[in-house]
Amino acid sequence: MSRREITEDDVESLAVGAWVLGTGGGGNPYLSLLNMRLLHREGKRVHLIDAEDLADDAYVAVIAGMGAPLVGIERLTDHRVFARAARLMEEHTGRKFDAVMGMEIGGGNGVRPLLVAANLGIPVVDSDTMGRAYPEAQMTSVAVGGLKPCPMTVVDVRGLESVVETVPTWKWAERVGRKIVVEYGSTASTCQPPRTGAEVKKWGIHGTTSKAIAIGRAVREAQRTHADPIVAILAVEPGKLLFRGKVMDVARRVTEGYLRGITRFDGLDDYSGSTLTIDFQNEWIIASRDGKPLAMTPDLICVLDSVSGEAVGSETIRYGQRVTVIALPPPDVFLTPKGLEHVGPRAFGYDLDYRSVFSS
Template sequence: MRQLSAEDIEALSVGAWILGTGGGGSPYHALLSLRRFYNDGVRIDLIDPDELDDGDPIAVVSVMGAPLVFQERLVDSRLIARAVSAMEEHIGRKFKAVMPVEIGGGNGMQSLLAAVHLGIPVVDADAMGRAYPEAQMTSFAVGNLAPYPLTSIDPRGNEAIVGKTASWKWMERVSRKLCTEFGSIVATCKAPRTGAEVKAWGIPRTTSKAINLGRAVAEANRKHLDAIAAILKAESGKQLFFGKVVEVERRTTEGFLRGRTVIEGLGGDQGAQVQVDFQNEWIVVWCYGQPIVSTPDLICVLDSESGEAIGTETIRYGQRVTVIALPASPVFLSPRGLDHVGPRAFGYDIDFKSVFRS
């Protein structure tokens, strides 16, 4: 177990946003909130999954909804903490630690916000290794662990518990309906896990990974080095395309932000054009009708200058961006993993071919 420093929190916000692959909501508001706590002297502990006892009850948290809505409703640490305590009341046990369902985006920091109020450590693991839009797109679902119960919290005093569902997909459908009704943003505590389950099916050390990524970017910018190169080096990534955003189309449907963006090549990619489709996160990159990369490979659209990640809800015309891919967690590369998070899980009838295995 180690204590996270104020610098770790800053680096985490940068790294989590990159691992957000366009979604998960910008960590900016969570960072502002954490800065306020750190200024008041609060400190948060990060515990390695190997340090957990098999029987330890672990809370799994996230804020669900449409990233566009996060821009207005902001972040309230009391809500995510309430989602956990509502779950404690429901199951009649206290949690030993809390972990994020996804490291990508603002959710990579929500577990820290919950930890502040609950006084428990954060587990250095998640269930996506990135961000994904739906409940069944987790390593826990791939591991066939129980999808229920779930608590869903709204700031107006509405609290819902989903006691039981027949599958992860049913959990997604029911919890999404609640989310949409509550304004397309809710704080949730997902199905509780045991220490043993986290060790068996969690994706380990992703908070540390995000912090390292953030530190690499900060160092590159401080030394006026190429931030994109630093990211690629830190995570063995691949650069795919460099260009300028020439079109963005987005719509909010069924609680998701869906759409596409078209990028026109610059520099070495001059003359070429790619289209990036998204459902909260970047899902597929197309070049002249052919997919050149798709989920579960991590697709990141970065500001070419600063290396800062650009979200699906904020990308806009004229931005100069670099599209890169980072490797996915091995748990998603199995046939079962691809059933959950491969291109067909998002409605694209294409085979997954990792850019890291060509």
């Protein structure tokens, strides 16, 4: 495939689609969208390339915001901070990046690679390492693949900068990185362990930026034509409707650098008389209907505004919202025993065997 420009309209769609794929986390993309609009106005243009077009020895930055999404909407991080995370990695390793990709396509983290691309003048790879959003550093395809878990840079908007240089495992990358992020104030910009082109080709989850743009375009088109945006999403993605209801309660706390809690919905329409709860750790992890598990990680649980079709995040969900909950299928890499060990229900402390909503 050829290198193609990401238009301003694509960015608008990407922000909507990435928020859907964020499954509640990854941070609201709105601020990153504003940043991209600004960069576009300044004449910056960003291009998308396919992983297969990377040289095997290409040096690829992997970008992500890290922390508790609720903090991210109070302490605002602009494009220069994400660019600095990548630049610090270049300075530390003595090597220039050829391209940039996202650690996760979900939420603001689906848009942030564009901010870095615009600053560094390099293309964005149409791949990520989660195919959604997840809260922890070891919950990626590259961690499942056993790729090197370091170095990682951690910077913040006030100029605090650290490098996690050597760790033996991805869980250690998460442990040390998270403590730095918590001390910064529970939000930071990171450049994750750089990848070679060969590694991205083998272990990346491919086409996810394009997928997010397609989802966002479908939602925006439905909004424009007053069609049902949920139906529009399910027309472009092989998802499943799980529930319609109203938010009745949200219990939410910022703890250990994450946003954790539980939210409860009362059913509406066909779901009247039924109750749904969703446990979250930044992302929606387990949805239970009337006390019985209904959907669980790694299936993507997406909570969407029933009218606009736009996603609702764990930091923005609030009493009274009318929502539709759908599931989207997870990347294959997480369905192996090793994959489930990294991101299945037990990885989040739930004594449950994974059961896909798509297998029934």
